[in-house]
Amino acid sequence: MAITYHTERSGFAYKGRRLTSRWLEEVVKAEGGIVGEINIAFCSDDYMLQTNRQFLEHDYLTDIITFDYCQDNGTKRIISGDLAIGVDCVRDNADRFGTTFERELKRVIVHGVLHLLGYKDKKETEQAVMRSKEEDYLALLDKMA
Secondary structure, three states: OEEEEEEEOOOOOOOOHHHHHHHHHHHHHHOOEEEEEEEEEEEOHHHHHHHHHHHHOOOOOOOEEEEEOOEEOOOOEEEEEEEEEEHHHHHHHHHHHOOOHHHHHHHHHHHHHHHHOOOOOOOHHHHHHHHHHHHHHHHHHHHHO
16 A cells, blocks of 8 residues: 655656655544545646646646545545646645645645545535645644644
């Protein structure tokens, strides 16, 4: 079982892989799951737009697309999936929200993992739960750093 990091048409080099992997393992464990195969890909805008069009039929950019491959093993849920993260979109959002790129990137990563854990964000109430979980787990990361 592993968390791996990749790039898709972006020259982005992600630092802090070990800490991020330990953190995400703690997030999954706290939510009652087991880490399976989680692939995190840092992508260019053109790759994200193409992926949105191909898989979601959206003709716009997003900061993350989550592909869920989770399975139940009888007692616990094995958390597996692909997270496609639009690096430029995350950078733009960090500016818009008045935070650092690194902080916004961590928020987006845990957001994708929370989706794999079953959290939704279509309704306002779901969004509030998602934001609260993001903040809780970002605080956990701060303690681990």
